[in-house]
Amino acid sequence: MVKSVFQPIYEDLLSRIQDGRLLPGMPLPSENALAVQYGTSRPTIRRAIGLLVEKSLVIRQPGIGSIVASQPRSNKERKLKIGIDWNPSESFHNTAFYSDKLLSGILAAAEPHGHTVKFLPRTHRELYAKEFDGIILTSILPTSEEESSYVTLAKQGIPVVLLNRFPVSKELSYISVDYYKETYRVIDRMIRNGARRIALYGPDGYHLMQFSGRVAAWQDAHRANGIPVDPELTVRNSLPESMEKFIHVLKNNPPDVIFILHGNNTLSLMPVISSLHIRIPEELSLFCFDDIAELGETMKIPFSFIKMPLKQMGERAVNYIEEFHLSGAAPLKEIASASVEVKECRFLI
Missing domain, CATH: 3.40.50.2300 (Response regulator)
Known part of the structure; x- marks a missing residue:
């Protein structure tokens, strides 16, 4: 049987992988370089490499090229x-x-x-x-x-x-x-349903990636609805002076809703609310960007929340x-x- 044009190239590359001349993680030469080396066309080289990919000996990485697989991969039953x-x-x-x-x-x-x-x-x-x-x-x-x-x-x-x-x-x-989209749709919905004072409660790390999107969405939803962003409703629970100001707000002009940036922050917030005898949800609604259903059931407090999958x-x-x-x-x-x-x-x- 006459071999396909790409078969000898495939066998040579396979031999180089098997005898260690091409080690796991090493990139193959470019298709152009291999075409010159074997005196053939790029489509032929592509077919030879394609067969190595089919046999899980080589991996194609977009923007990088073809690399030797870290370990031979035989089939779906391989234990990882x-x-x-x-x-x-x-x-x-x-x-x-x-x-x-x-x-x-x-x-x-x-x-x-x-x-x-x-x-x-x-x-x-x-x-x-x-x-x-x-x-x-x-x-x-x-x-x-x-x-x-x-x-x-x-x-x-x-x-x-x-x-x-x-x-x-x-x-x-x-x-x-x-984070941004999920927060924005909740804040926007609250505002459209009558909330005018939505406090943002979280740690002193609003610039961090996991919080910055939520903070930006809170701000943008207010602005999109023509409501000024009130600095006194931005609470950093890790800063004593910020907490002191917030306690003053809770006593004198409480928000409609407290939007809690993540579940752990509820642990510092609830003792404050309890000490001020604020009734939930009659006087204040609580919302958290975390699935805190179990905590709410344990504390017998109706937290609404974003549930991530x-x-x-x-x-x-x-x-x-x-x-x-x-x-x-x-x-x-x-x-x-x-x-x-x-x-x-x-x-x-």
């Missing part, structure tokens, strides 16, 4: 080792309201297929990450140095997925809600890592939709 940055000793918020739900999704998708899930050490994660087939970052935004290290891993064929964080580098994947996001991250190792899927850029749970808030009827 997935590293995540979740830390059981993190704050009450990050476990009860957030990371636990992400982790449940990761495990739900990984365990039926026999994948191993292990936690990355809290220091030098990027060094240990090389041992894994994929990395999921659940609760941190990498520093520029860490992100650079993760980009290197991605270029070597180890996919890195950020959950609810937007990386700077295009090589990294993410699945996130749109955290479990589904964890599942999707694992599914993407599987897809990557099966077909060399391009970096994932996915926006997840959140929902609003209303608990006795007259401004969200």
